[in-house]
Amino acid sequence: MFRTALQGRSHITSVSRATLRLLATSPRCFQKKPTGGDVPNKKIDSHLNFLSKYYNQDLLQSIKITESLVDPETVLGLSKKGPNAKSKVAPTNESFDYSITDAKWQEPILYPNQPDKKTPYPSIPNVAAPDNTHLKIRFQSNKTDARPSLRDVAEEQATGIAKLTGLDKQKIRNLYSRAIYLRRVSCQTRKGKIPSFYCLTVVGNKDGLIGLGEGKSRDGMRVAIRKAHWNAIKNLTPIPRYENRTIIGNIDYKFHAVKLSLRSAPAGFGLRVNPNIFEVCQAAGIKDLGGKVFKSRNKMNTVKGFVEALTKQRSLEDLAAGRGKKVLDLRKVYYSA
Structure with missing residues (x-):
């Protein structure tokens, strides 16, 4: 039986003739009960000692159980049919894949983009178009990969x-x-x-x-x-401001090719200036101003020149100290609206 099992499973290719002879006759040894009660059969012991040279104890126990359950007539019938004989224990259908009956094989294989109810392999889409909905993403999208909001x-x-x-x-x-x-x-x-x-x-x-x-x-x-x-x-x-609404006096300033002519204005005058200077006045809190841009009107140089002119203004305290007057007198005489 063990010989036919080896041929059906194709695990071992060659075994000595003496070993095959003993394996073929082993069912008779294992099935024959000892005559003296608990006294073991000498043929069984000698046979197991011979097999212990080739197999470990686990395999010997498996061989002993298998050979004791097989009828000697079955072994004799298979030996008569030759090497192409098939055992009833071995698989009867050679083309059948018995590996799919394994429990691990039957577990579904999940892929990140696997469609529903299609295992173990997902179908390949015919056209790579955004309207193909048979592919669904199973994993959660990483929020860190999303574009952050402006806030x-x-x-x-x-x-x-x-x-x-x-x-x-x-x-x-x-x-x-x-x-x-x-x-x-x-x-x-x-x-x-x-x-x-x-x-x-x-x-x-x-x-x-x-x-x-x-x-x-x-x-x-x-x-x-x-x-x-x-x-x-x-x-x-x-930046210094007069009454928190306009510049201190008139300013004529040159920045590269841009010439700026700025003059302070009374309350309620508004901003009558270049559009780019208007944006700077909005940010600085200047509400009344009149101005003109001569020569080059390059936006970049106009804005830079105006901001530089505002920062280089002298405060009322510095002007009063330089002229030897009081701040109050300077306001009334020179910068009254």
Whole structure:
């Protein structure tokens, strides 16, 4: 029986003839009961001693149980049929895959993009189109991969600037901000034109505090605006104002090719200035101003020149001390509306 089982399972290819002879006759030895009660059969012992040279104790126990259950006539009938004989214990259908009856094989195999009720392998879509709904994602989408909202970005930026400058986070979020000049630029190199983005931003609290910042980035305009806003808050500077509404006196200032002519105005005059200067006045808290831009009207230089002119103003105290007058007299005589 063990010989036929080996042929059916195809585990061992060659065994000595003496071993096969003993294995073929072993059922008769195992099935023959001892005559003296508990006295063991000598043939069984000699047969087990011979098999112990080739097999361990577990296999010997398995052989003993198997051979004791097989009828010797069955072994004789199989031996007469030759090497192509099939045992009743061995598989009768050679083409059948008995591995699928394994419990582990029957467990469903789940893939991240596996469709429902199709195991173990998902079907391959015919057309890779977004309207194919037979493929469903089983795993949860990672929220960190999603694009952050503008509110989250503003909160993170305000927290970082507060740690850097020491300003209150809520005051930073309440600042007036305006991107004045946005432009796509390119740098010509021997490898070609490298595109980049530029942004000029002005921020202020509308009460005498103003900052100007520039930002450049190759990753997109959004990153450039964020950098410009960060730099503008870091450059916040207080500016002197007359009665918290206009500049102190008239200003004629030249910045590169831009010539600025600014004059203070009475209350209720409004802002009659260049559109770019208007945005800066809104952030600085200047309500009454008249001005003119001569020669070049480049937006970038106009804004930079105006902010520089505001920061270089002399306060009323400095003017009064330089002229030997009181601040009150200086206000009434020179800057009364």
